[in-house]
Amino acid sequence: MRFVAKQPKEGINVSDTHPLVEASALVAGLAAIFAVIALLLVFLIEVALYFVSAEDEANLFAGWLPDDLTTVSHTDDRLLETQLLVDRLAGYWPEISYKFRVEIDDSEQANAMALPGGLIIVTQGLLDQVESENELAFVLGHELGHFKNRDHLRALGRGVVLSVFFAVVTGNDVAGIGIKAADLTLRGFSRQQETNADEFGLAIVHSEYGHVNEAWRLFERWKVVDNSFIDLVTYLSTHPESGDRIEDMRAHAEREGWKTEGEITPLHW
Numbered sequence: 151m152r153f154v155a156k157q158p159k160e161g162i163n164v165s166d167t168h169p170l171v172e173a174s175a176l177v178a179g180l181a182a183i184f185a186v187i188a189l190l191l192v193f194l195i196e197v198a199l200y201f202v203s204a205e206d207e208a209n210l211f212a213g214w215l216p217d218d219l220t221t222v223s224h225t226d227d228r229l230l231e232t233q234l235l236v237d238r239l240a241g242y243w244p245e246i247s248y249k250f251r252v253e254i255d256d257s258e259q260a261n262a263m264a265l266p267g268g269l270i271i272v273t274q275g276l277l278d279q280v281e282s283e284n285e286l287a288f289v290l291g292h293e294l295g296h297f298k299n300r301d302h303l304r305a306l307g308r309g310v311v312l313s314v315f316f317a318v319v320t321g322n323d324v325a326g327i328g329i330k331a332a333d334l335t336l337r338g339f340s341r342q343q344e345t346n347a348d349e350f351g352l353a354i355v356h357s358e359y360g361h362v363n364e365a366w367r368l369f370e371r372w373k374v375v376d377n378s379f380i381d382l383v384t385y386l387s388t389h390p391e392s393g394d395r396i397e398d399m400r401a402h403a404e405r406e407g408w409k410t411e412g413e414i415t416p417l418h419w
C-alpha cells in the first residue's frame with residue numbers, strides 16, 4: 151500500500167469551544183482558587199490573632215501610627231493631661247498588658263479609637279466637647295474596655311490583616327506598610343462589644359471617682375443639641391449605638407450599687 155501524505159485537517163489544534171468561553175472558564179477557576187486561599191488565610195490569621203498576646207501585639211505595633219493621622223503638637227497640654235489620665239485609669243486594670251500611648255488627631259469631629267498596640271486616638275473635636283474630667287474618663291475607660299476584650303483586633307479589616315501577615319512573614323516593619331485608621335475600624339463593633347466596653351468604662355470611672363456622676367453626660371448633650379449631631383454620627387461610626395445606651399448605663403450603675411451623684415472633677419486645661 152502506498153503511503154500518501156495528507157495535509158492535516160484545518161483546525162486540528164483548535165478546540166471546539168469558543169476561545170472567550172475557555173478564557174473566562176480559566177479566569178473563573180483561578181479567581182475561585184484565589185478566593186479560597188484568601189478565605190483560608192483570613193481564617194487562619196483570625197485564629198492566629200486570637201493567640202497573639204498583647205505583648206506581641208505591642209511589640210509588632212511599637213511606634214506605629216496610622217498613615218492618615220495628623221496629630222496636634224506634642225507640646226499641647228491636652229496631650230499630656232489625657233495621657234496622664236489614661237495611665238491613672240489603666241491602673242484600675244490589674245492584669246493589664248498594654249502600655250497605652252495617646253495621640254490627639256487634629257480632626258474637628260468628635261471621636262475616640264482603640265488601635266493596635268495600645269494606641270488610643272482622641273480627636274481635638276472630642277476634647278473640645280467634653281466639659282469635665284469625668285466625661286473624658288468615661289470615653290477613655292470605654293476605649294480601655296475595647297482593649298481588655300481585644301475588640302480592636304477583631305475589628306481589623308481583612309486587607310489590614312493580610313498586610314500585617316505579609317509584613318510579619320517578610321520580616322518587614324508594620325510601621326512601613328501604610329495602614330490607615332479608617333481601615334482599622336472598618337468592621338466596627340457589635341452591640342455586645344459596645345455594651346461590654348461601656349460597663350468596663352463605668353467600672354473604671356467608679357474606681358477613680360467613687361461615683362459615676364456625669365460619666366455619660368457627653369452623650370446626653372449630643373442627643374439634645376442639634377449641632378452636635380455630626381459628633382454623634384462620627385462617634386457612632388466607630389462605636390455603634392447599642393439600644394438605649396444611656397438607660398443601659400444607668401441601669402448597670404444601679405445594679406452595681408454605684409452612686410450617680412458626686413463631685414465633678416474639672417479638666418486641667
Ligand SMILES: [Zn+2]
Nearest residue numbers: 344347388389
Ligand atoms: Zn466602643
